[in-house]
Amino acid sequence: MDDALTSTSPVRLLIHGAxxxxxxxxxxxxxxxxxxxxxxxxxxxxxxxxxxxxxPQFAASELAGTPACDVVVDFSLAEAFDAVLAHCLAHGCALVSGTTGLSDEQRNAIEAAGLRIPVLWASNFSLGVAVLNDLVERAARALPGWECDIVEQHHVRKLDAPSGTALTLGESAGKGGAQARYAAIRAGDIVGEHTVQFATLGERIELVHRATNRDIFARGALHAAGWLAGRAPGRYRIGDLLG
Structure with missing residues (x-):
């Protein structure tokens, strides 16, 4: 992959999980x-x-024969993730992935891949959720000893529970010293809603993000792909786009 793409060149994308x-x-x-x-x-x-x-359309079994690209954008299933990461490593292309339900081994593989290619994995590509993660960490640090509960709601077809976003919010709470508990609701066609509650005797704080249109995640992923193309190898995060 070139060290940097020219400003006039479109970013070549391969969509995995199309x-x-x-x-x-x-x-x-x-x-x-x-x-x-x-x-x-x-x-x-x-x-x-x-x-x-x-x-052009390709089956997953034909991944090795796909055209050269600058960035693979992956929103698939955990069982398909190893192959797409291996493909990016073999061809030196960047990876933007929002596939959730990954194992610890797969998460470790993402970190290792960042030594060789640009990688940006996120459980949620909403910039609003990126801000929410920052607020949760700050609240947890400012409220030692308060209980922390994360309630997430999604459509009935979503397989993993708690959601990847909820787990990431829990990690943010953990960085601030809180231990999160989780609850998951699957109902109707809910795009995504996450509530982080901090509570103690006599008071509570709720931080909420509601998504009403799935396009916000796709726009965020495309923004990330354009931002990542041509960058040096590294393990990037959605929060890096906010600066």
Whole structure:
């Protein structure tokens, strides 16, 4: 991968997990920015049509044969993650991933990959959630001894519970000295809601983020891909985009 992309060159993207809700949003929103992004391929578990809206389609088993790209944007399943990380390492391309439910071994592999390629994994690509993580850490540090509870709500199709975002919020609370407890609700078509409550005798504080449109996550991931392309190897985080 080039040390830096020219400002006039579209970022070449490979969308991994293209048949999912996030994958479809990424394809739609990237197509609206042709000067900024060039989607060179879309990878799904299986394919029917070989080209959709000008984008070549590939099955997961064909990942090794996909076109060269600057960034792979991955929103798939934990069982598919090892292959996409290995692909990025083999080809020297950056990885932006929002796949959740990863094992400790997979999380460690992300950290190791950052020594060789630019990697940005996040449980949530909302910039609002990035700010929420900062607020949770600050609140936990300012309120020693207070109880911390995280309640997350998502649509009925979401598999992992607690959500990756909830666990990341819990890590932020832990950095501030709090021990989080979790509750998960799966109902209807809820896009995503996270409430972090700090409570003690006689008072409580609630920090809440509500997502009403999945496009916010896709926009955040595309923003991250554009930001990450051409950067030096490293383990980047969504909070790095806020500076």
């Amino acid at each position: 048949n999912g809700r996030m994958g479809q949003a990424l394809l739609r929103l990237a197509a609206e920015q042709p000067r900024r992004f060039d989607v060179v391929g879309a990878v799904s578990r299986s394919v029917g049509q070989r080209v959709i809206d000008g984008v």
